[in-house]
Amino acid sequence: MEVQALAKLNLTLDVLGKRPDGYHDLRMVMQSITLSDTLELADNAGEGLRVESSLHFLPAGEKNLAGKAAVCFYQALGRDVRSLDIRLTKRIPVCAGMAGGSSDAAAVLRGLNELEGNPFTPTELARIGERVGSDVPYCVIGGTALAEGRGEILTPLPALPPCWVVACKPDFPVSTPELFGRIDSCRIRCRPDTEGMLAALESGNLGAVARRMYNVFEDALPDRQRTSMAEIKNVLIQCGALGANMSGSGPTAFGLFDEEEAARQAAQLLGQSYRETFLARTV
Ligand code: ATP
Numbered sequence: 001m002e003v004q005a006l007a008k009l010n011l012t013l014d015v016l017g018k019r020p021d022g023y024h025d026l027r028m029v030m031q032s033i034t035l036s037d038t039l040e041l042a043d044n045a046g047e048g049l050r051v052e053s054s055l056h057f058l059p060a061g062e063k064n065l066a067g068k069a070a071v072c073f074y075q076a077l078g079r080d081v082r083s084l085d086i087r088l089t090k091r092i093p094v095c096a097g098m099a100g101g102s103s104d105a106a107a108v109l110r111g112l113n114e115l116e117g118n119p120f121t122p123t124e125l126a127r128i129g130e131r132v133g134s135d136v137p138y139c140v141i142g143g144t145a146l147a148e149g150r151g152e153i154l155t156p157l158p159a160l161p162p163c164w165v166v167a168c169k170p171d172f173p174v175s176t177p178e179l180f181g182r183i184d185s186c187r188i189r190c191r192p193d194t195e196g197m198l199a200a201l202e203s204g205n206l207g208a209v210a211r212r213m214y215n216v217f218e219d220a221l222p223d224r225q226r227t228s229m230a231e232i233k234n235v236l237i238q239c240g241a242l243g244a245n246m247s248g249s250g251p252t253a254f255g256l257f258d259e260e261e262a263a264r265q266a267a268q269l270l271g272q273s274y275r276e277t278f279l280a281r282t283v
Contacts, residue, residue, distance in 0.1 A: 005107035006283055007035040007098040009247045009254055012192035013215040015183050023150050029197050032142040032283040033165050037104055040087040041111045049081040053088040065132055069105035072131045073112045093276045096169045097248025099135045106139030160282050161206040164263035167254040168232050169276040172225055176249040182220040210243025210256045218246045229253055239266035
């Protein structure tokens with residue numbers, strides 16, 4: 001069986017505070033896009049669980065989020081993984097804030113559920129996904145959704161009006177724990193207008209959605225990285241994006257476009273400086 005794992009973007013990301021259990025309470029509007037990994041699930045005649053990826057530096061077996069998802073799925077069925085090969089063709093950049101690993105895990109859950117005759121409802125599948133990672137429940141459901149708590153409390157939202165996306169991942173690495181640390185130690189100066197974003201989605205106004213995109217992690221980036229992020233966003237806007245934002249804990253920046261030609265030109269221009277630049281559509 002072949003399954004697609006879609007990348008996600010954050011239209012908004014707010015960190016509400018640190019919880020007693022050490023996690024943070026988040027409030028995020030998430031959006032799936034057509035940029036995707038492909039997963040092949042196949043019986044391997046009793047060889048147990050094997051995970052193989054087109055990117056050789058990714059972990060194999062249960063350490064790969066796709067493998068971990070298979071283990072959690074069969075645990076929920078009260079069984080071991082007896083005979084499963086997972087072959088991953090990665091296109092979603094790794095450590096980019098686009099939930100590539102979580103989306104692979106969610107695709108495995110959806111695929112295995114179908115292969116096993118749908119023993120779980122989508123809500124049950126999302127709950128199984130929670131054991132793999134906080135973004136997995138959203139990736140099981142996908143589309144446009146509000147994610148709260150650690151990311152596992154989901155409310156489906158009216159779909160974003162279809163549009164073009166240019167996503168660009170600069171080369172510098174970001175450390176998510178470090179960014180949370182910076183957020184904890186300083187006062188957040190500016191937050192997304194999440195209510196305004198929900199109203200904009202309700203009204204189906206793409207321009208209003210694009211204008212309300214905001215991510216509190218961007219302000220917490222070290223100076224040089226924040227400057228690079230601002231430069232990429234600036235190019236996107238100059239090329240005609242209706243709005244631009246950073247996704248997750250970065251470092252991917254993206255812009256929303258209502259015109260294909262403008263999006264293609266932006267992708268071409270940014271692609272000259274940044275290898276990992278992608279043109280996609282919203283889903
Ligand atoms: P998020 O947006 O959910 O924070 P991310 O885009 O920052 O995710 P991922 O690309 O999902 O990050 O993966 C981050 C880590 O997970 C990497 O250290 C990687 O080695 C590990 N990993 C395990 N399985 C996978 C997978 N199938 N695809 C990508 N990364 C994986």
